[in-house]
Structures are given as structure tokens and as C-alpha cells.
Amino acid sequence: MSSFARKVKKIKELSPSIQVSEEKGCIVLRGEADSWDTIVKAGRLAVDRKKYYGVINDIRLKGFTQKVKLPAEQDSLYDGAKPDVLIIGGGLTGCAAARELSRYNLDIMLVEKGADVAAGQSSRNGGAVHVGINYSPSSQKNYYNHRGNAMYTKLSKELDFPFERTGHLMLIGAAWEKILIQILLLNARRLNIRGARYLTRQELLKVEPYAPSWAYGALYMPTGGFTSPYKVNVALAENAVTNGVKICLNTAVTGMETKGGKIQAVKTNRGTIYPKIVINASGVYADVIADMAGDRTFTIHPRKGTDIILDKKVGKYIRTTEVKSPITVLGNGKKLHSSERVKMIKFALSHENTSKGIAVIHTVDKNMILGPDVQEIPDREDTTTDRESTNRILTEQMKVAEKVSPADVIAYFAGVRSPTYEEDFQVRKGIFCKNILEAAGIQSPGATAAPAIGRQLAIWTVKYLRETQKVEKNPNFNPIRKGTPHLSEMSEEERNELIKKNPDYGEIVCRCEEVSKGEILDVLNSPLPVYTLDAVKRRCRPGMGRCQGGFCSPLVVQILAEARGCSVDEIKKSGKNSDILLGSTKEALK
Amino acid sequence: MIYDVTVIGGGPAGLAAALQADKEGAKVLLIEREQRLGGILKQCIHDGFGLVTFGERLSGPEYCERFIDQILDSGVERKLLTFVTKIVKTDNGFLIYYVNRSGASHIRTKTIVLATGCRERTAKQVFIHGTRPSGIFTAGTAQHYVNLMGKMPARRCVILGSGDIGLIMARRLTLEGAEVLGVYEIKPTPSGLTRNIQQCLRDFDIPLYLSHTVTRVFGDERLTAVEVMKVDQHMQPIPGTEEIIECDSLILSVGLIPENELAESLHVPIDRKTKGPVCDQQYMTETEGVYCAGNALHVNDLVDYVTENALAAGKNSAHYEKKERVRIPVEAGSDISYVVPERLDLKEPLEHVTVYFRAAKEMKNVNLMIRIGDNVIFKKRYSVVRPPEMERLNIDFSEFSLQKNQKVEFFLEKESSEGREHE
Ligand SMILES: Cc1cc2nc3c(=O)[nH]c(=O)nc-3n(C[C@H](O)[C@H](O)[C@H](O)COP(=O)(O)OP(=O)(O)OC[C@H]3O[C@@H](n4cnc5c(N)ncnc54)[C@H](O)[C@@H]3O)c2cc1C
Numbered sequence A: 001m002s003s004f005a006r007k008v009k010k011i012k013e014l015s016p017s018i019q020v021s022e023e024k025g026c027i028v029l030r031g032e033a034d035s036w037d038t039i040v041k042a043g044r045l046a047v048d049r050k051k052y053y054g055v056i057n058d059i060r061l062k063g064f065t066q067k068v069k070l071p072a073e074q075d076s077l078y079d080g081a082k083p084d085v086l087i088i089g090g091g092l093t094g095c096a097a098a099r100e101l102s103r104y105n106l107d108i109m110l111v112e113k114g115a116d117v118a119a120g121q122s123s124r125n126g127g128a129v130h131v132g133i134n135y136s137p138s139s140q141k142n143y144y145n146h147r148g149n150a151m152y153t154k155l156s157k158e159l160d161f162p163f164e165r166t167g168h169l170m171l172i173g174a175a176w177e178k179i180l181i182q183i184l185l186l187n188a189r190r191l192n193i194r195g196a197r198y199l200t201r202q203e204l205l206k207v208e209p210y211a212p213s214w215a216y217g218a219l220y221m222p223t224g225g226f227t228s229p230y231k232v233n234v235a236l237a238e239n240a241v242t243n244g245v246k247i248c249l250n251t252a253v254t255g256m257e258t259k260g261g262k263i264q265a266v267k268t269n270r271g272t273i274y275p276k277i278v279i280n281a282s283g284v285y286a287d288v289i290a291d292m293a294g295d296r297t298f299t300i301h302p303r304k305g306t307d308i309i310l311d312k313k314v315g316k317y318i319r320t321t322e323v324k325s326p327i328t329v330l331g332n333g334k335k336l337h338s339s340e341r342v343k344m345i346k347f348a349l350s351h352e353n354t355s356k357g358i359a360v361i362h363t364v365d366k367n368m369i370l371g372p373d374v375q376e377i378p379d380r381e382d383t384t385t386d387r388e389s390t391n392r393i394l395t396e397q398m399k400v401a402e403k404v405s406p407a408d409v410i411a412y413f414a415g416v417r418s419p420t421y422e423e424d425f426q427v428r429k430g431i432f433c434k435n436i437l438e439a440a441g442i443q444s445p446g447a448t449a450a451p452a453i454g455r456q457l458a459i460w461t462v463k464y465l466r467e468t469q470k471v472e473k474n475p476n477f478n479p480i481r482k483g484t485p486h487l488s489e490m491s492e493e494e495r496n497e498l499i500k501k502n503p504d505y506g507e508i509v510c511r512c513e514e515v516s517k518g519e520i521l522d523v524l525n526s527p528l529p530v531y532t533l534d535a536v537k538r539r540c541r542p543g544m545g546r547c548q549g550g551f552c553s554p555l556v557v558q559i560l561a562e563a564r565g566c567s568v569d570e571i572k573k574s575g576k577n578s579d580i581l582l583g584s585t586k587e588a589l590k
Numbered sequence B: 001m002i003y004d005v006t007v008i009g010g011g012p013a014g015l016a017a018a019l020q021a022d023k024e025g026a027k028v029l030l031i032e033r034e035q036r037l038g039g040i041l042k043q044c045i046h047d048g049f050g051l052v053t054f055g056e057r058l059s060g061p062e063y064c065e066r067f068i069d070q071i072l073d074s075g076v077e078r079k080l081l082t083f084v085t086k087i088v089k090t091d092n093g094f095l096i097y098y099v100n101r102s103g104a105s106h107i108r109t110k111t112i113v114l115a116t117g118c119r120e121r122t123a124k125q126v127f128i129h130g131t132r133p134s135g136i137f138t139a140g141t142a143q144h145y146v147n148l149m150g151k152m153p154a155r156r157c158v159i160l161g162s163g164d165i166g167l168i169m170a171r172r173l174t175l176e177g178a179e180v181l182g183v184y185e186i187k188p189t190p191s192g193l194t195r196n197i198q199q200c201l202r203d204f205d206i207p208l209y210l211s212h213t214v215t216r217v218f219g220d221e222r223l224t225a226v227e228v229m230k231v232d233q234h235m236q237p238i239p240g241t242e243e244i245i246e247c248d249s250l251i252l253s254v255g256l257i258p259e260n261e262l263a264e265s266l267h268v269p270i271d272r273k274t275k276g277p278v279c280d281q282q283y284m285t286e287t288e289g290v291y292c293a294g295n296a297l298h299v300n301d302l303v304d305y306v307t308e309n310a311l312a313a314g315k316n317s318a319h320y321e322k323k324e325r326v327r328i329p330v331e332a333g334s335d336i337s338y339v340v341p342e343r344l345d346l347k348e349p350l351e352h353v354t355v356y357f358r359a360a361k362e363m364k365n366v367n368l369m370i371r372i373g374d375n376v377i378f379k380k381r382y383s384v385v386r387p388p389e390m391e392r393l394n395i396d397f398s399e400f401s402l403q404k405n406q407k408v409e410f411f412l413e414k415e416s417s418e419g420r421e422h423e
């Protein structure tokens, strides 16, 4: 039996109504199924990295149609624009590419359908800068993660965003589990990951004084780090804008016109754009956008993850990231039979184990994060949270973060990752379309990898454009972006000096996070000002703390309205229809 | 220069404490984060304040105006629009760091009265799930928009939690023409005062659903609907009871938490139940020279009690001296959720100790008992006790020759025979 026939057989066993075919170098699945689980399983079974570009899984889920969240704006603001480059997606990948491209004298446009940059995964992740110790050496994940991780130190200095390299830990509960660490250390050597080593319990307690009582030892990876992903995203975007990139928010790509294997026009809700080359950095919609260009060779299957944010009070209990090793079973795991042990190790190292273990994560804002978990879902934009997930994460992770209780929870959120069935990044030039670059399948560790992916995309773009035009360096390129000051982190003298220059820095608006009016006004004077509650909250934290904006949101609304010169009624939480206020009271009307 | 007393927070608690400390001859500084004194009462324009203190039904602003007027005539120094960022203990007192529009600076003080009030519990703290739309407000935030800014945060709303502020907002929003679809309370009994249930809900035909909670919210941009469910006796949602209610806003009145970040930064021990600092009958916390008053100490349902306790805290802080203390615990026993103060200092006067307590559940015909060792030293009958209604007692503890290693326990006991027939 051919390998294709074997695949067909297995998939048909799952559901006989699924049709399988080979088309344009891809394996294509069609039909309809009752459960999302079946569809994901079929997609996984179809994978053959050597033989196909990828899996195109078009099996429909009965009763489900994707509802795409589109901006409410409908106008012709950008109609007729003819940029050299059009980047679709203002996440980390798109903004990293934009910034890299702004090193050249090019007309660059970035469209983002959300009301702010970082509208997708890039604002909904834990901000771990990953080590990638378990990646296969030939994977793109390994290639870009390794490079991206290394770029973070310099990037954080240039762009003035928080970054700490305090290392990551994988904890084990018993002596025999050291074998997994040894295997991973071998891989670390192959991948050229520096400094990784085994720590005994005593050594572990020096790195992480509140390590759980059951921890026997740990794998320590000092190159692991932490950042604030939306701050990185905003920093990249602001620096790109400073260097000439045009960022168009509330702008969604809805279609393309192609001719002769080339994109001629890109349609948006704000007019048609005529770029020379397109970069597809659209996250969970990467396959949909690739399809518009006739270049689809992969399928994104949305994978939700929920993260729980805990009060700063417990932030001190974690300095790194702690993950329980996948073979550590707490409580009754001591007496495992050796065959079971082998099975567990094999699984831990296999590709089927796509989920990184849920972690306890230190954050640069001194909170603690628990999560994220893993849930395959049909809806690409379903960022809802549910009780079951948060309960599960809490119960599980309180075994690792032993000092934490549910009362420490201040917020939680969910993000949707964008994996392909091959589970690897698809960073490539167009195969069936000449003027598109794909940055697809950028799931975890995409926040880490984004700077390196952006660099690669820029190199290819310039090369493509140089075939037909001269592309010079941007003589005015400034790699430095200065963030707005955070006064609560300063000494009394520094703070005093700033307040003397600008008294607004002395007026505290958000008491939980100690944010002043001056800091809020600063972010509104930045290169990419966004006059919404959410945007201000992400950039300088009012409302991020334990009261979640109870005290300060009315004040922030007033500051926003004053700065923009509009009525408070016009200030939104995020998108055009996310009103906060619904008019005046009767008395006020009198 | 060193202040005798620095009061942090200019709400009713801080105002009373500062005034009293001044009257006792202390050099007093009052620090308030906002531009105006009055604290949360600035936005409480309904009446009902001051029945105990002034024998009148005042509005919140009127109530605090009476104190503010006195403050302006007193020797109390004021720093407004000033935020305390940090407190550091020194050998003879404290350094209080603050910022305001003139800069970042610090002052020295012998004692501190923490009167920072409380904050509201949020949607996340009661584990509401679903999307993240606009249109979800805590009742206090909604009150700010309506009463201080003249703006409507809601047109068609559901209220979660039957706390007093939620009840008051139900009435306020109704009067402003909004539709209040109902108040949903997870517990089998309301959390707000009985008078508020009557005056804010019943009088306006607003339904109150007990043993119900909001489990999910819908809407990508603005809230479009909420899901409510019935809960069982363990307050867990009962599957199959889901009901979707279309609305544009959800207003939460799910509890207040004393604001004690400053206390915690000083490592002042916190009572797990009140969430405020553990204190003695002088309202001094377990940290020498640090006093606490008002909602920062425990959440009061009547501002009159806030004033009462703050006046005492202010007075005591003015007369503070460092000395040896013999503190014994005052504990909340069966069916009592908390007792304030949590300690008695046997070296301080014990004659007129004001005790505040709350019952853990609604009970009829009960006796409050106070026990020292095996001896019940005090007994008082209540025809009904309810968790939302704080009880207040004045007790002379000097009669009982309390000893160092003893403890005082408060508990409730059902009345044995006669009481039964009334149930
Ligand atoms: C729960 C969770 C935890 C994670 N944790 C980590 C971690 O700890 N470390 C790490 O390295 N990585 C982590 N990741 C992965 C990381 O967040 C992503 O890989 C990375 O953010 C991907 O960036 P992106 O720019 O490619 O995609 P996105 O951030 O999703 O950006 C795509 C953008 O395209 C826009 N868009 C989509 N369609 C259109 C259209 N038609 N027109 C215009 N715009 C459009 C979207 O609105 C979106 O803003 C995590 C992911 C999740 C979900």
C-alpha cells in the first residue's frame, strides 16, 4: 500500500465521509464532520512533512461558520494607495517585519483589523522568551526561536521595553526522572543552547527560593527570559512609524485580485490598495489570506490557551518560569513500572506532545502568571474564558506555586494560537504567488521568534523589490525608540526631577499601579497614539491592577477625551462599537 | 520637623481621625489622593447618612461637608492630590513618601492613621467568564459616572450582587430612565441592608433573584447579554438552569475589600476575615504607632460607625506613647464571621470597649455570648442577626480581671426553648 493509501484508510476509519486527495503538492481533506475533534484528528493524520507542502483541511464542522470580527469602519481612507510593501497583521510578526523594513527607503503600509496593534495572539500570551530545548534541529521553530531569543537583549535596549533573562526551569519530582533532563541536555548541545544544566534541590532553591516542596531537582536554562509581549509589539510599531511606516488600524483585508500568479490589488474595508509585495502576518487567518493569493499550502487550526494573572503580592514567589516535567506525576507517581516510565519519556519527547506544559511564569510587571492550557477549538477568534479551564489551571498550578490561593487571582484571559497541522512555522516565499511572503503557523514560541522572522521577511522583501527597482538604505533610520517613563520604578530624586518639569507626573490616576496623568498623556503623544481605554491600559497600565480600573477608568476616560478634544461619550474601550458611556443623565440634559 | 499624627485618606474616617487628633493637641497632617476631601461619600448623593451621628438624614456630601468645614477651621495641615507611595519605619516613627504636583518627597511622623477606605471586588474576582466587552462596571464606578459626571453607563442592565451600592444604583439608574432587569444574588439571603431592599428594589418593582449568579457575558464590543444560573447550597451553578438575558450592561456589587497595600508594605498583620489590619481596642494595629480607621479597618455598612471608630483612632494616636503591651486575642467563635477589635491590650483602658461584629449567617432568636476560658461573661439576646447588618456593643471588660494568657471568644447560640415558637 502506498503511504497515501495508508493515510486515506486511516482517515476513513475516523469518518468515512471525509474525502482525501493530493492537489498541487498538498494533501487535501474535504467533507463534513460532527465533531471538531474528528476534524483535528484527520488533519493530524494527513501530515507528511517530507511528501507534501502541507495539509489543507477543509472539512466543515456541522453547524459552524466562522464569524470574522471586522472593524465597523467603512470608508475609502486608503483607497488607491500604492505602497511598495503591504504587511497584513499588526502582531509581533508584522510589526517586527515593518521595523526591519523601515531600515530601507521604502513605502511601507501595515494594515491591522483590530483597534490597536497586538490585537491577536501577541497581546494574549505569557511573555516567556523561550529557550526551545526540545525542538528538532531541522525545524523552523528552532531556527527562528534560537535567533529571536538571542536578539532580545539588544532589541530591548534599542526599543526600551522590559526584558529579563532570569532563566527557565523544568522541575522533576524523583531521581529517575533525571533521565529526561539528560536527553534534553544532549539536544541542547546539538542546538547550541548555552548554559543549560541540571540543578539539585539545594541548587534549585538558590535560583528559585519558593520552588515546590516536591521538587527533587530541575533542568535550568539560563537563556530563558521574560518580556511584556504587547509592550514589545507597541515598541516595534512605534519605532516603525518613526522610521516612516504607515500603520493603518481598524483596517481588514477582505479579498485580493490576482493575475498570472501575482497579487494585483488588495481589498480592505477602507479601500483598495495596490502593493508591489504583500507580507502575510495575519496570525490565525494566515491560511485565509494565503488562499486569497492562491498560495495556501497549510491550515491553521485554532488552539486556545488561557492564562491567569495573579496579584503582585504573590509575584515574589516566582523569579523564573517553572514547569513540571511532563513525566512527573505528583502524589502517586513514585512507584511507576519501568515500562510505564519508558512510555512516558517517549511521549514527552514525541511530536504528539504539542502542548508545552502549563507553567508558572514570572512577569516583568512583578505579577505571576499561571498557564496557558491547550484547547483545540473551531472558532479562530474565540477568546472567551470559561470556568472549567481556569479551575483546572488553578488546581494544577497551585501544586507548583504552593503559596498561591484562588483569592490572589486578579484577571485571566485567553488567546488563540495559530498552529498548522505540521506544528512548525511556515516562513517562506510564495509558492504559487510571486509577490507574497508567508509568515504562517506562528504559534508559540512566536513571541520569541518574531524579531528573527521579521528580519528574514525584510531580507526577502528587499531582494524581491530589487529585481525591479533600486532599494536604498533609509539614511534617517533610527533604531532607538524611547518608551514613556514609569515613575513608580524611579528613585525619589529622579521622580522629583521629572515632576518639577511636568507636574502631571505628580498626579496619580491609577492607585493600584501608581500611574500618573503625565504618563497617560505621554502614551497619547507617542508615534502611534491610540485613544482607547484598552490601548492606554496596555501601554502604561492604568486598570491593570487589583481593582481592574474601578477607581481610575472614569478618570482615564476624562483624560482621553480632554487630550483628544472630544466628549467623554466618544471614548471607547477598544473598537468603534465598544461604547463605555451611553449618553447623559436626565439632570445633565436639563 | 516631625508630625505627631499623619492621617492617610481624606474620607469620613480620615476627616474624623484628623479632627480629633487635632482637638487633642497633636500636630496633624492629612493626606488625600484626590483633589477634594470626602472620599467615597462625594459620590453618594442619596440620603440616609448621619442618623446616628447627627440624628438627621443627610446625603453623603452633606455628611462629610460638616467635617470638612471643621477641618478647614482646625490646625490640621492638608495635602490634597497627594498620593502616599511608601511608608518606612524608623527608630522614632515613620517616613511617609508621597508624590503630588509639586514633586516627590517625604515627611516624618510619630504615628499614622490608615484611613484609605476600600475598593470593590471585580468581575474577575467573582470568576465571571466569556468575552471582554465594554459595559461591565462595578457599582461604585457606575455611581461615579452617574453622580459625578452626569453620564449613563447603562440603559438596560443586570445587577449582580445585592450589596448596598448595587441596590442604590438600581434605584438611581431607574430614576434616570434605565431599565434594571433584576438583581441577582448568589447567596440565599440579600447582602444589603433591609431598608435598601425595600426602598431601592421593592418600591421600584425591581426583581431580586436569590441563589442566582451571572456565569457568562456575551458581546464582542459592547455587552449584549449575560447568562444567569441558579446555584445550589454550595453556591455552585446548577446545570440546565442557564438563562440568557439581553442587556447592555452588567453592574457588580459583589463586595468591598479594605484597601491595605500600605499596611501590608509595613508588614502590619491582616485579619483574614475582615481583610483589614488586626487591631486592639485603641485601633492600633500590631505595628507600634500605626492606627487604622474606617473601611480600611473593616467594611462598615454605616458611615456613622466609621466616624465613631475614626474619632477614637484619632484621639488615641494623638496620645500615643511607646510602652509595653499585653495583648490578648478576641476571637470570632461559632456563627460569628468577625469581631473588631481582634485584640485587647490589657495595659490600656478596658472600661468602654466598643465591639463590632457580624453574624456568619442569618439567625433568629439567638444569644450572643462572650466567653473567657470556660466562663460566659456576657449574654445578649437578638431576635434576628444578619450578615449584612453589623452589630455594635459597648462592653466593660475591666470587671473580668483579664489575664495575659487568656482569650475572649464571641459566639452565637440558638435560644433553647422559649424562642422556638417565634420561628
Ligand atoms: C495563550 C498563548 C500563550 C503564548 N505564550 C507564548 C510565550 O510564552 N512565548 C512565546 O514566544 N510565544 C507565546 N505564544 C505565541 C505568540 O503569542 C505568537 O506566536 C505570536 O504572538 C504570533 O504573532 P503574530 O504577529 O504572528 O500573530 P498575531 O499576534 O495573531 O497577529 C496577527 C494579526 O493579524 C491581524 N489580522 C488577521 N486577519 C487580518 C485581516 N484580514 N486583515 C488585517 N489584519 C488581520 C490580527 O488582528 C492580528 O492582530 C503564545 C500564544 C498564546 C495564544
Ligand SMILES: Cc1cc2nc3c(=O)[nH]c(=O)nc-3n(C[C@H](O)[C@H](O)[C@H](O)COP(=O)(O)OP(=O)(O)OC[C@H]3O[C@@H](n4cnc5c(N)ncnc54)[C@H](O)[C@@H]3O)c2cc1C
Binding pocket: A511, B008, B009, B010, B011, B012, B013, B014, B031, B032, B033, B034, B038, B039, B040, B041, B044, B046, B048, B049, B082, B083, B084, B085, B115, B116, B117, B118, B139, B140, B143, B164, B165, B168, B256, B259, B262, B293, B294, B295, B296, B300, B301, B302, B303, B304, B306
Ligand atoms: C461606592 C460606595 C457607596 C457607599 N454607600 C454608602 C451608603 O449609601 N450609606 C452608608 O452609610 N455608607 C455607604 N458606604 C460606606 C461608607 O461610605 C463608607 O463606610 C465610608 O465612606 C468609609 O469611609 P472611609 O473614610 O473609610 O473610606 P473612603 O470614603 O473610601 O475614603 C478613603 C480615602 O482615602 C484616599 N486614599 C486611598 N489610598 C490613598 C493613598 N495611598 N494616599 C492618599 N490617599 C489615599 C482615597 O482617595 C479616599 O478619599 C459606601 C461605600 C462605597 C465604597
